Amino acid sequence: MANTTNLDPTKTLHEIEEKFEMFQILNEEGKIVNEAAMPDLTDDELVELMSRMVYTRILDQRSISLNRQGRLGFYAPTAGQEASQLASQFALEKEDWILPGYRDVPQIVWHGLPLEKAFLFSRGHFVGNQVPEGVNVLAPQIIIGAQYIQTAGVALGLQKRGEKAVAVTYTGDGGSSQGDFYEGINFAGAFKSPAIFIVQNNQFAISTPRELQTAAKTIAQKGIAAGLPSVLVDGMDALAVYAVTKQARERAINGEGPTFIETMCYRYGPHTMAGDDPTRYRTSDIDSEWAKKDPLVRFRKFLEDKGLWTEEKENEVIERAKEEIKVAIKKADATPKQKVTELMDNMYKGDMPFNLKEQYEIYKEKESK
Amino acid sequence: MAQMTMIQAITDALRTELKNDENVLVFGEDVGVNGGVFRATDGLQKEFGVDRVFDTPLAESGIGGLAIGLSLTGFRPVPEIQFFGFVYEVMDSISGQLARMSYRSGGVYNAPVTIRSPFGGGVHTPEMHSDSLESLMTAQPGLTVVVPSTPYDAKGLLISSIRDDNPVIFLEHLKLYRSFREEVPEEEYTIPLGKADVKREGKDLTIIAYGLMVHESLKAAEELEKEGHAVEVIDLRTIQPLDIETIIASVKKTGRAIVVQEAQKQAGIAANVVTEITERAILHLEAPVLRVAAPDTVYPFPQAESVWLPNFKDVMETAKKVLEF
Numbered sequence: 001m002a003n004t005t006n007l008d009p010t011k012t013l014h015e016i017e018e019k020f021e022m023f024q025i026l027n028e029e030g031k032i033v034n035e036a037a038m039p040d041l042t043d044d045e046l047v048e049l050m051s052r053m054v055y056t057r058i059l060d061q062r063s064i065s066l067n068r069q070g071r072l073g074f075y076a077p078t079a080g081q082e083a084s085q086l087a088s089q090f091a092l093e094k095e096d097w098i099l100p101g102y103r104d105v106p107q108i109v110w111h112g113l114p115l116e117k118a119f120l121f122s123r124g125h126f127v128g129n130q131v132p133e134g135v136n137v138l139a140p141q142i143i144i145g146a147q148y149i150q151t152a153g154v155a156l157g158l159q160k161r162g163e164k165a166v167a168v169t170y171t172g173d174g175g176s177s178q179g180d181f182y183e184g185i186n187f188a189g190a191f192k193s194p195a196i197f198i199v200q201n202n203q204f205a206i207s208t209p210r211e212l213q214t215a216a217k218t219i220a221q222k223g224i225a226a227g228l229p230s231v232l233v234d235g236m237d238a239l240a241v242y243a244v245t246k247q248a249r250e251r252a253i254n255g256e257g258p259t260f261i262e263t264m265c266y267r268y269g270p271h272t273m274a275g276d277d278p279t280r281y282r283t284s285d286i287d288s289e290w291a292k293k294d295p296l297v298r299f300r301k302f303l304e305d306k307g308l309w310t311e312e313k314e315n316e317v318i319e320r321a322k323e324e325i326k327v328a329i330k331k332a333d334a335t336p337k338q339k340v341t342e343l344m345d346n347m348y349k350g351d352m353p354f355n356l357k358e359q360y361e362i363y364k365e366k367e368s369k
Numbered sequence: 370m371a372q373m374t375m376i377q378a379i380t381d382a383l384r385t386e387l388k389n390d391e392n393v394l395v396f397g398e399d400v401g402v403n404g405g406v407f408r409a410t411d412g413l414q415k416e417f418g419v420d421r422v423f424d425t426p427l428a429e430s431g432i433g434g435l436a437i438g439l440s441l442t443g444f445r446p447v448p449e450i451q452f453f454g455f456v457y458e459v460m461d462s463i464s465g466q467l468a469r470m471s472y473r474s475g476g477v478y479n480a481p482v483t484i485r486s487p488f489g490g491g492v493h494t495p496e497m498h499s500d501s502l503e504s505l506m507t508a509q510p511g512l513t514v515v516v517p518s519t520p521y522d523a524k525g526l527l528i529s530s531i532r533d534d535n536p537v538i539f540l541e542h543l544k545l546y547r548s549f550r551e552e553v554p555e556e557e558y559t560i561p562l563g564k565a566d567v568k569r570e571g572k573d574l575t576i577i578a579y580g581l582m583v584h585e586s587l588k589a590a591e592e593l594e595k596e597g598h599a600v601e602v603i604d605l606r607t608i609q610p611l612d613i614e615t616i617i618a619s620v621k622k623t624g625r626a627i628v629v630q631e632a633q634k635q636a637g638i639a640a641n642v643v644t645e646i647t648e649r650a651i652l653h654l655e656a657p658v659l660r661v662a663a664p665d666t667v668y669p670f671p672q673a674e675s676v677w678l679p680n681f682k683d684v685m686e687t688a689k690k691v692l693e694f
Contacts, residue, residue, distance in 0.1 A: 097441075130475035138441075139473060143461055149431050150466070153438015160394075160420060161442060180461075183431035190426050346476040347511060349534035353563065353610030356510075 016224060017217040020232045022264060025239040028293050030301025032239075039243040047308055049090050049238055051317045053082040053296050056106045058321040059115075060269070063122070067273040071329065072122045076103040077269030083295035084200045084235035084263040085170075086110060091245035092168060097136040097154050099147040099169040103200075103267075107170070108137040115328035116335070125338050126346065136165075144175040148184025148197065155193035155258065166252040168196040168245075174205020176219045185226040185260060194252035196245065197223070198261045200235060203290075206271045207281035223260025235263030236293040239302075266290035339367050373553040376546040378520035379409050379485070382527035383447065385557045387417045390445060393531060395422045397432060397449030406451060407487060407546055429455050433462020433484075437470065440480045447531055453488035453540060454497040454668075456505065467536045468511030482537075483530045489542040489581055489631055490678055493671040499543065500668045501580075501632035506538045507609040507641070513537045513562055514609040518545065518583040520553050522606060525560030533562060542580045565612035567619065571599035574692055575619040577642055578629040579605040582661075582679065586629050589684035598692055608638050616642065617649050624655040625691045629684055634662035656694030661687045 025034045032038060041049070060079045066072040078085065081103070089098070089107040098104070098111050105118050112135035120128030121139060129139040141147040151169035158165050175181055176199050188195040199219050203210050216222055223230030229251070233244045241263055248259035268287065270276035278287075303309035340363045344356055352360065373381065386393045395410055395417075401424040404411035414422040425432050429450055436446040450456060456463070463484065470480040490499040506514045515530055515537055517523035523541070530537040568583065569590055578586040583604045590600035601619050605611065620626050626646060628639035639660040646658050661679050669677040 126473070126475040129473055130477050138478075143465055146434065146461055146466055149434020149462065150438040150441070151434075152431065153435040154441050155438070156435060157439045157442025157444055160439075160444070167438070180430055180434065183426075183428040184434065186426055186428070187431045187435060343472065346472050346474075349471060349476075349479045349481075353513075354613055355610055 016221055020218040020220050022232050022234050023240050023244060024234040024237050025243060026237045026298055026302055028298055030298040030305065032302070037240075037243055039239060039246060041242070043306075043308055046303060047313075049087060049242070050299050050303055050309060052086045052090070052110060053238065053299065054314055054317045055321040056082050056086060057296060058318055059106070059325060062322070062325045064269065064273060066329065072119060073124050074102075075122050075273045076271065077267060077273070078103060078106055080266045080268040080290065080294070081200060081202060081235070082106075083238035083241050083299070084265045087238040087241035088168070088198055088245040088261075088263070091242050091249055093165070094134075095136065095163065095165040096249070097158070097165065097167040099138050099151045099154065099167065100140045101144065101147060101170050101172065101175065102140045102142055103172070104140060104170045108140070111135060111137050113137055115324060116331035119328055119332040120335060123332065125335060126343060127335055127338070144171060145178030145180030145184070147171065148175075148178075149180045149187065151195050151197065152184045152187035152191070152193060155188055155195035156191050159191070159193045164253045166194040166196055166249050168198065170198045170200055172205060173199065173201040173203065173210045173213055173219060174208065175199065176222060177213050182226070185223060185228055185258065188258040189226045189228050192255070192257035195258040196248045196252065196261065197228070197258060198263060200263050200265055202265050202267045204267075204271075204281060206276060209281070218262060220260065220262035226260075228258050228260040230260040230262070232262045232264065235265030236295045236298070238295055238299050266293070339363075341367055370552045371555055372550040373520045374547045374550050375517070375520045375523045375541065376407055376409055378524040378553045379527055379541060380411055380413070381553065381555070382524040382531075383410060383413060384416065386447070386528060386531045387413065387421060389557070392443060392445045393421070393447060394439060394444050395447045395449070396425050396435070398425060398427050398451045400424060400449050405449060409449065409485070409541075429458035430462055433459040433467065436482045436484070437462060437466055437480060440482050441478060445481050445531060447483045447485060450484060450486040452494070452498040453486040453502055454500045456486070456502055460505070463506070463512070463536075463538070464509040468509045471535070472511065479534050480536050481534045483527070483533070483539055484537070485527075485539045485541065487543045487546070488540045489544060490668060490674055491544040491581065493674065494543070496670070501630070501636065501663075503540055503608060504632060504636035504638055507638060511536065512609065513607065514540065515562060515607050516540045516542070516580045517606060518542070518580055518604050520551050522560055522566070522604075524553055525558050526562070526606060528557060529559040529562050532559070537562070540580070544581050560606070563607045563610050563612055565615040566604045566606055567601065567615065568604050569600065569602040571601040572623055573599045573625065574688055575601045575603060575623045575626040576629060576684065576688065577603045577605060577616060577626060579608055579638070580631060582629040582631050585679065585681040586684050588681040589688060592681065592685055593688055598688075600688065611642060611645060613645055613649070616646065620646050620650050621653045624653055625694075626658045627661060627684070627687050627691055628658065629661040629679060631663060631679060633665045634660060635665045656691045659687050659691055
């Protein structure tokens with residue numbers, strides 16, 4: 001009698017893993033390597049996407065320096081992830097919902113959150129989380145994974161309302177280890193809801209490298225287990241990220257259900273500005289290897305070759321970014337200091353419970369002095 | 370009027386609100402074709418369709434996230450957590466997310482979600498099904514926590530909970546589901562949240578209880594009456610926020626009080642009531658306010674349940690200590 005079966009589960013695993021080649025349109029040299037997949041973007045749209053990436057790189061640099069001056073609070077740097085963040089948002093429509101993680105402030109800003117609110121969020125002021133009407137975003141999520149299950153809910157809601165809109169959420173390679181990650185993609189899959197789940201695999205969850213998160217060769221393949229069409233995409237390639245997100249959106253609004261996307265990318269900076277030191281867990285070799293893949297460098301090259309981008313144009317965007325950041329910081333500075341009583345006002349819709357009502361009077365008195 | 374058990378009254382409340390408001394959605398594990406493991410949603414999927422009453426995958430955290438997301442798109446979700454012992458799996462969605470939704474969005478979003486769940490002991494369930502974990506909920510600002518003790522209250526309170534714009538945790542005692550019937554109007558009615566009910570008037574002692582313990586307290590009160598003590602019994606009905614007015618008015622009248630909870634003594638519902646009484650009415654007290662509660666162990670295996678759970682004899686014993694102080 002044979003002591004093993006003739007079944008080869010390892011073969012099945014390897015077959016699945018080999019299917020996940022990284023999807024790319026624009027290579028590191030700024031050359032189109034996949035002409036057939038080239039998204040249908042006008043010259044103006046291409047320029048707009050580049051402008052947003054340049055703008056957001058400046059926003060990141062200014063945010064880091066404002067944080068160091070003590071003029072911003074919690075901040076998670078974004079440089080390196082511009083293609084992953086902005087090209088995916090660029091594929092959305094106004095009516096779509098974004099449920100961001102804490103590093104995903106740029107997407108909600110480009111989806112309509114005023115910049116001064118992003119700064120107020122960073123400073124820990126509730127006005128930063130007061131989203132204007134018609135801007136379908138949530139405040140950045142702190143509990144890694146919670147946004148995934150909530151996205152399943154928003155997507156189901158859109159589906160029940162018969163709206164032609166999708167719910168898009170982001171987490172990272174670390175987030176893909178959370179239970180809520182699985183529950184979110186599994187629920188959306190089971191209900192066939194219009195959701196797009198994006199994992200921005202920036203290689204490190206604070207300090208823990210991607211290979212310690214999971215034995216899975218790709219994070220993309222995790223979507224397969226939940227029955228979701230899943231994609232591994234070059235997250236430093238704005239055109240590729242845009243194309244896969246656009247396709248996922250079309251599937252979703254056509255009633256074909258959720259899509260799962262892993263964007264392979266890198267964050268140049270620390271995890272957050274609260275004392276993280278990347279030199280403890282990354283070498284400068286890895287940093288410079290990824291710097292060669294930079295999303296702005298290759299897109300700039302691509303646009304220059306097409307005659308759509310110049311140094312003057314870039315400087316113009318940089319100056320505009322700096323000016324708007326200055327104005328937004330002034331607006332944030334001018335926002336009145338928040339009060340404990342205002343926070344109490346926001347706890348409940350309608351009447352406060354008696355205990356809070358009593359405490360309200362105490363804090364009203366304290367704050368009147 | 371019809372005679373209904375508590376579970377029938379709950380189904381009736383759900384039916385009423387599914388009819389009244391097309392934004393009401395009922396979902397959870399096995400709530401669809403099966404009608405719920407206790408039949409709380411019996412027949413509702415057939416009546417209102419799979420779009421309004423539906424089964425979910427087996428994952429409590431996912432159910433919590435689903436409820437939050439649906440409420441963001443204007444729905445009024447009424448999810449069921451199959452047993453409240455499973456609540457740990459959904460704690461972030463409840464305490465971390467739902468309870469903070471209005472606060473963290475500066476009032477832009479709110480979460481009109483009512484989470485229903487069976488809790489409490491005395492029916493010989495397997496481990497992790499019967500725990501009285503309500504104090505996990507009352508400790509979280511942002512949540513209203515409701516515990517009905519009768520079929521009539523269950524219907525009126527559940528309708529109020531569903532209509533409330535804040536998240537409500539609605540806890541249904543397992544042993545009360547089918548323990549008795551009473552008259553329940555077939556038409557709709559509401560009972561305000563945060564209002565206790567004086568079940569029985571008396572001048573000598575106030576007993577404050579909720580859930581199954583209301584019935585043990587009433588039984589104790591009847592026995593004590595035979596011994597010449599006029600005992601007032603208050604059913605809290607909502608354990609967060611407490612109905613301080615009703616509690617304090619009663620204590621000022623009787624000068625003596627005990628608080629009865631089925632949960633372990635260290636789970637602080639009773640402790641909270643005692644503190645409110647001492648802070649607000651200490652000069653009216655003739656005796657210390659004592660508690661009747663289960664011992665501070667984890668919920669016992671079924672074979673030890675009958676001794677572990679507080680009963681009317683425990684209530685009488687503590688009541689006498691206070692009456693004779």
